[in-house]
Amino acid sequence: MANALRQHQPIAPVDAVPRLHALLADDMQAVNALILQKMQNPVALIPQLAAHLIAAGGKRLRPLLTLACAQLCGYRGAAHHVLAAAVEFIHTATLLHDDVVDHSNLRRGQDTANAIWGNKSSVLVGDFLFARAFELMVDADSLPVLRVLANAAATIAQGEVQQLQTANNLLTTADDYYSVIGAKTAALFAAACEVGGIIAYRPATEIIALRQYGMELGLAFQLSDDVLDYTGVPGKEPGDDFRDGKVTLPVILAHAAGDVTEHDFWQRTLGNEQFADDDFATACKILDKHNALAQAMEHAQNHAQAAQNALAIFPDSEWRHCLWAAADFAARR
Amino acid sequence: MANALRQHQPIAPVDAVPRLHALLADDMQAVNALILQKMQNPVALIPQLAAHLIAAGGKRLRPLLTLACAQLCGYRGAAHHVLAAAVEFIHTATLLHDDVVDHSNLRRGQDTANAIWGNKSSVLVGDFLFARAFELMVDADSLPVLRVLANAAATIAQGEVQQLQTANNLLTTADDYYSVIGAKTAALFAAACEVGGIIAYRPATEIIALRQYGMELGLAFQLSDDVLDYTGVPGKEPGDDFRDGKVTLPVILAHAAGDVTEHDFWQRTLGNEQFADDDFATACKILDKHNALAQAMEHAQNHAQAAQNALAIFPDSEWRHCLWAAADFAARR
Structure with missing residues (x-):
């Protein structure tokens, strides 16, 4: 009874990830040791550059979910450690390549690897980490798992290519947007x-x-990420997506509701990447006028709820409780 | 007896690859069909860009070797088709990323993908093909095979990173050079x-x-490739490596035998990438003076011979005969 009560105490979204980290402290220590071990290499630039991204942290949300889902399923073994490390390597490899593609100079409040070591190194060390991810997966000794993760990796790349094509294109629909974020972000969370x-x-x-x-959690996560790009968050320069000409859901919603003057504004900025100093402030005002950020957050919350609904078939447990809260966190960061 | 005589008729190096293509015509057709099928994608840019590189051809040397080695071993099944396709996908992905890293505009006599579609697309479609390679490997249903190819993929990336570090560096030794080409080229041939x-x-x-x-065949192949960069070959601009500041074996040998004036020349050109119009012609003259290209070709031939020696444990067969000749081809293109 005491246990049931404890399980049902609500977890604030902001506490979901720290709570999972606390519950999974031993597992995450094993995962971190594996990550450090597998990024070692006689070519010194590889561990240097990988350490910059991996050791510097981030929330480790994806490996945390792998571990928590394995625990939810009552898994007893050590394969979840190698899979969690592999998932983080795939994620890190895509971050390295993303920053090259986006010409980003800042990530998580730090200089990006490509800003420090150049694009060439970022491309090649990304390839290295990606290959190491597959070596790790082989250690998990499961062809079905390899199939799922290889498919996710291909889907991520597909989503990134599609995103290139929707960039600067104000004809991008909400369907196109969902297709991109489903592939580039949610596919890896799903896997x-x-x-x-x-x-x-x-x-x-x-x-x-x-x-x-x-x-669903991945969709919520990316939707809220795309809102945060306008509202700002510590460690991320607001306006990155705007300056990159990325057509995200808030813009799609505001554009659909906008007049000719606003259409011209979006076309000149996002479409043609001709920017004046106060354009980002103007963009925020237009989004606000159409309630576009709040609407996009509502999309995020709907997907978080769908994620929670998917958990309904599992018996109640502390793991289910935490995963439930993690979906809220994804939508309300 | 007639069969034995036929088997022992010498194959000229230049005929080795066409002969393998003829013997393996049905298998290669199955491989090509798989390659075409697996590069399809609703995001149209992916098959377009992949087709540019894959369908445009090249010798398909690596998949040919996978098929021929399987045949040499008396393999009866269809897994060699998926593995041959996977090996070609890994190779194509590394070419796409190489051309980004080298800023190349021409490959096999055609514009490179990055010259046509831009670096971003080349990075991401390379990632897509790499992931598809792993999906194909899962179809072969063999964890030991996956381990070998995942390790090769990581080793290629490691070799490419090391190559970045030896570029423009005239302290690069022959050992460094062999370490780079063993990883970036020979590891995939070996796998x-x-x-x-x-x-x-x-x-x-x-x-x-x-x-x-x-x-050994892979080392011979890369050594002769590095010589061809100075002597020229159809479809490849001579002098690419020189202009990229790549320190290859011919340069290492000539530099070791050169005087101060020559050291200054190599430092200004390969070291500092300050080029005058007639520098490539001067480089060729210096290499010639020290017999450096002929010496590098001798290295290539020694490795081809080592490759042939490795075949000695297999009973005589048409496959062994062709693989023997393919080693010669790698060294004497």
Whole structure:
């Protein structure tokens, strides 16, 4: 009874990730040790550059979800550690390549690897980490898991290419946008969760539910990320997406509701990347006028709720409780 | 007897690859169909860009070796097709990323993908093909094969990073050079051959011999490639490596034998990338004076011979005969 009460105490969204880190402290220590071990290399630039991104941290949200989903499924073994490390390597490799593609100079409040070591090194060390991810997965000794993660990796790249094509294009629809973020972001969250169920040999219904949970949480995460690019968050320069000409949901919603003057504004800025000093402030005002950021946050919360609904088939447990709260966190950061 | 005579008729190096293509025509057709199928994607830029590189051809040397080694080992099945396609995808992905890193505009006599579609697309489509390679490998249903190819992929990236560090550096030794080409080029040839033996469940001695064959052939291939960059070959601009400041074996040999004036020349050109119009012609004259290209070709031929020696443990067959000649081809293109 005391246990049930404890389980049902609400977790504030902001506490979900620290709570998972606390519950999974030993597992995460094993994952971090694996990450450090597998990024070693006689070519010194590789561990240097990888350490800059990996050791510097971030929330480790994806590996945390792999571990938590494995625990939710009652997994007893060590394969979840190598899979969590592999998922983080795939994520890190895509960050390195993203920053090259976006010409980004700042990530998590630090200089990006490409700003310090140049684009060439970022491309090649990204390739190295990606290959190491697959070596790690082989250690998990499961072809079904490899299939899921290889497919996720291909889907991420597909989403990134599609994103290149929607950039600067104000004809981009909400469907296009969802197709991009489903591929570039949510596919890896989905795979990270799904593999936790696969290694525990759970029935297909549960594995599909975990995949659904990860997919919906990933959509919520990217939607709120795209809102934060206008409202600002510590460690991320607001306006990056705007200056890169990325057409995200807030813009799509505001554009649909806007008049000719606003259409001209979006076309000159996002479309043609001709910027004046106060354009970002103007963009924020237009988004505010159409309530576009709040609407996009509502989308995020709907997807977080869908993620929570996917968890309904699992019996109540502390793990389910934390995963439930993590979905809220994804939407309300 | 007639068969034995036919098998022992010498194959000129230049005929080795066409001969393998003729013997493996059905297998290569299956491989090409797989390649076309797996590069399809709803995001149209992906098949467009991939087709530019893959469908445009090249010799398909690596998949050819996978097929031939599987045949040498008496393999009966279809896994060699997916592995050959996977090996070609890994190779194509590294070409796409190489051309970004080298800022190349011409490959195989055509505009490079990055020259047509830009660096961003080349990075991301390279990632896509790399991920697809792993999906293909999962279809081969063999964790040992996945381990070998994942390790090769990491080694290629490691070699490319090391190559960045030896560029413009005239202190690069022959050992450094061999370390770079062993990783960036020979590792994939070695893996391509080794997996042909693994899927045929051959004993470890034979699998090690195939790996050795591929490794030595790969060294011969890269050595002769680096010589061809000075002597010229159709479809490749001579002097690319020179203008990129790459310190290859011919330069290392000539530099070691050169005087102060020549050291200054190499430092200004390869070291500092300050070029005058007739510098490439001067470089060729210096290499000629020290017999450096001929010496590098001798290295290539020694490695080709080592590749041939590795085949000695296999019984005589048409496959062994062709693989023998392919090693010659790698060194004498």
